[in-house]
Amino acid sequence: MTIKKLFQLAAGFAIAGLAACSGGGSASTAPKVKVSIIPLPARLTETPDSFLIDKQTVLVAASEADKQTAGLFNEYFKNISGFALKVQDSAARNMIVFSSMPAAEKGMPETYRLKIGKDQVTVEGEDAAGTFYGMQTLIQLLPLQQAPSYWIAGVEVFDQPRFSYRGLHLDVGRHFFPVDFIKKYIDLMAMHKMNTFHWHLTEDQGWRIEIKKYPRLQEVASRRKETMEGHYEDQQYDGKAYGGFYTQEQIKDVVAYATARHVTVIPEIEMPGHSLAALTAYPHLGCTGGPYEVGTRWGVYDDVYCAGNDTVFTFLQDVLDEVMILFPGKYIHIGGDESPKTRWEKCPKCQARIKAEGLKDEHALQSWFIRRIEKYLNDKGRQIIGWDEILEGGLAPNATVMSWRGTEGGIAAAKQHHDVIMTPGDYVYLDKYQSLGKTEPIAIGGFLPVSKVYVYEPVPETLSPEEARYIKGAQGNVWTEYIKNSEHVEYMVYPRAIALAEVLWSPKDKRNYDNFLERLKTDLPRLERKGVNYAKHVFEVRGIVESDGKGGVQVKLDSKLDGGKITYTTDSSAPTAQSSAYVSPIPVTQSGVVRAAVFQGENQYGNEFRQAFVLHKAVGKTVTLAKPPHENYNPGSPFVLVNGIEGVKEFNDNQWAGYSGGTMEAVIDLGDSTEIGVLGLNTLGNKDQWIYPPKQVNFYVSKDGKHFTEAGERKEIDGRGIIKIRERLKKPVNVRYVKVVARAVSKIPEGAPGEGSPAWLFVDELIVQ
Template identity: 55%
Template sequence: MSTEKNIIPLLVLFILVIATACTQTTEETVAIIPEPVSVSLSDGNFTLTPSTSIVISENTPELRHVADYLSNKLYTANWFYKDVSTELSPSDTSIVLSLEPDASPDHDEGYALSVTPEQVKITARTAHGLFYGVQSLLQLLPAEINYQDPSFIPANFEWTIPAVEINDYPRYEYRGMHLDVARHFFPVDFLKKYIDLLAMHKMNRFHWHLTEDQGWRLEIKQYPRLTEVGGWRDSTLVGKAGSGRYDGIRYGGYYTQEEAREIVQYAADRFITVIPEIEMPGHSSAALEAYPELGCEPEKDYKAQTTWGVFEDIYCPSEETFTFLENVLTEVIDLFPSEYIHIGGDEAPKTAWENSDMAQQVIEREGLEDEHELQSYFIRRIEQFLNSKGRQIIGWDEILEGGLAPNATVMSWRGIEGGIAAAQQGHDVVMTPTSHVYLDYYQADPETEPLAIGGFTTLEKTYSYEPTPDTLTEEESKHILGAQGNVWTEYMHTGRKVEYMAYPRAAALSEVVWSPAEKRDWTNFWGRLQTHFQRLEYLDINAAGHYRGQMPELRNE
């Protein structure tokens, strides 16, 4: 009897050791971010060799595009050029990309990935799903597959992939990242690098913040002064807001329409939709410097702002203003095929309207109660125009003020309350609260970190975010489309600083919006992140390394 009592604890300990070893093996060999819905490891490995072929199930442009993307990725890393064919070779190993109508039912972005020692096969209903399967496949390969200079990789390096079965699909339809290029301007090459990272993390929206008080960044041919004048500011604040110090250097830049189309196509090739933002009615100092007649004080010496914050410059609600904005948006629509056009709507002080005879006449003419309803009238006018062109508006949660435009989608940034209110009214919502997904906030001790705008959002806090509030009913929850990370660039002068602030927090967010909520586990994510840091390093991404190596003590404040 005593012998049995001794054996039982030993058996339990043995089982725990084996289970732990299996878990560690899975984490070490399948370090995919965002985590797939299901992963099942088997024995053996697939080895990529010069004779491995890429085979597609049908010779369609979309399918060949995904295959060529994979072939180029493999060639860039290891000089193994892969011809794409529609015929399997019986003697060689192969990577098969197959469109199958019954694959991943109900999930156009879903895929299945099967790896055996002889073959890798990715199946999906759409090329979009196959593309995400390719992203997971690349993360199954050694991190060195991301190396930008293959000459540093030994000639005898083994490109092995663990035998595995993966079934995967996203939790939310909207998985986004934002970038403000108005406070600081970033070249096209950096935007492409940024978009590549979104694709790697299975994000599908790039919110491009193009206009602001500090600069107008998109060429509008009918109004050339928007970029000739509004695209530049006389100086830039040095240090924190209120420092009173300025560099005295003229700063600016803009994207030509040709460059905008180039970015849109580059993103589309990675199944990412670019959502442009044209701010209105506030955050309009740069535009008003170019065309002061659009303001409520046409004699005022409007200037693109040289510091950060909220300013009283605002478009006046005149017919001339609406004609201007409709003409601008017509050119924007021609450049961006996105269903959504972001119209801002945030931080619009009403002082200029309160003091404007013309604005007050519009309030009286339209039977509006106050300036908040005037903002709603302004937004509704723009919505009607965009709807007439087959587009939808999306705006920050201030567009709720004075009554929400009928078909508007809300980005809830001032906490989650605006998103809850909009969902309860039957409007679609993208959650972007400052508390968890503002990636311009400090991510570690501000005393030792580069200058940031303020706030404090650690990696684990971003990872802990739940986009669907538990106060919503099941029906109301359907209006939560997903979430987005916001990168405001007041204190980001270079692409390297953007990378440092965005990653790895954007990787954490990718898992929040893709992976099942019940699978989210901080310790498991941290383990997979260690391999992911290597990938980012090989991609020359200046990711913040606070969570590299030993796990820090949890801090969610």
């Protein structure tokens, strides 16, 4: 069953006499849909009037910009209906008018008014972009099936964006995507009123933009000998050469395509780090002179542009000169993130630069590097954007900061009165897992469902109203280490990008997640019509494991699918439409797997819920932590440490309590005196991502919760993936309380990723047997 069919009833497809309509039809048989618009308009009023669009309807547009918008509407309409409408300068009635306000009358950019009456539809924008967005709203009022005529519900809309910057990013350095897909990506952005495409064009693993003055960028830097296969920690490679780049003509074509859809394309040319591919083509640009090799593994490389070498700046200025011709927009993104100082610390040229410029250290040298590039671009009438690392060592005078490492960088920049684009990883990194389903394609880690994207608020509460003005918007980022093809990009981006579009366009006080889901049911068939391989998790069955209030655990199930029936099993077998119907929380009484799915008729929708449980004596009991986990890896309650669920190695299941250095100390109250013989915990080893097993674990027992006796100790713990620590007591004891103390590695050793930083300690299930 297609998603369109699945949601016809829920989306309000009031279709009368469709068979008669398709054969010639009349006004009485023309299809009509209920009003459902994403992103939610600032003001919308439904009226009793409706407009009938048929083969006699005329599109009226006077200016060239409005004719372009009318043409895009006509292109969409013909794809749906099978026929195009006439475009004229004027008409008497039965017309759809596209009109941008004269320059002298303009108000806030991108504002539009839409009015649908009996004889006329008017789409009036404060500028051409506003008219275009009004046209996108009009499209959402059209039915999707082919017919000779359509009713459009009567509405009056006044609409304008909350934020001026509404962006989506795409990394084409790790994996390369064809021009046709880039255009489709831009189309989908424009469909939901996103206006900025951040095109990440250069990376350690590949240079993707043709620079005519430096042909080895195309010949050498655009190709790597092989690519990582599987997850980073597997350290497997496919042994296959990989490459690709966009010609300048292709880039001009994409930019023109985006401009027609009021999308600004911002190119990113990484510097001083993430530049290994360029160094491979031109080794003299690095501190060591090479030889170098285009990156084949993911992560951060020590080799960066040499800040003490003037030829580096000649090269980058030449590159930027060609980039500026191709991209006429205001901004050039220069990266600035994850640039190790290892080579600079030992490079005579870089050290001489530090001395000559009177700089404090290598961080100040990076700031000097960024400032020099900024001055060059400013002199050419352009502005730079950089990731929040450009704050380190002093911020360039006119730079816009893209805050990705949480919100702190954005807050700091706004307080310095610099423009900010918010891109915090916890809320808008669309390369993270979006479902806890066990069949999800590989992703970088973490868990970011649609619901979490939707509740994101780009303006930090700590900013004053004056400082908040510098938050220009936000952006969803799509890093493609684990995203190999266009279909996978679509799967990761949609519908999460739709949620972000509403966050950035609609008034904050009007946003409501349940209402958004109702409108999304109408919007998803539009994605299907466009051939988008979107993820279908948002309506799948969801399970919440919680305390039953009696010292045990239970599973509560839910689904947002209208008319869906949830069924489940507790014997590890696959649920069917005939399995036990869910009516109340399911008690967990034995080790095994609880599985559940939602059905409409015999058809299952989305991933099934599947959760394995390991029953032991601490499951469901009360846990007290001496110190809460770090905010980035806090599952919300200590209960997850004794819920019978063993977290997965990808740590994307919200089961792990993470500590950055320091100590995890937990006390379990078993409720009554209980005989125990084994104590344990699960921890994680993933040193490439700075996660280390604890350097020491101690177990204690007590009868009264005040006086504890040591029951076991573990040191010299090592390993990769999930590490299960189990300490067997010399003899069973009867106690009520168990204390577990795990001490993190305080400093990552030299030479390892993240050297010198506190190691992450991840702890999951605390075991009592």
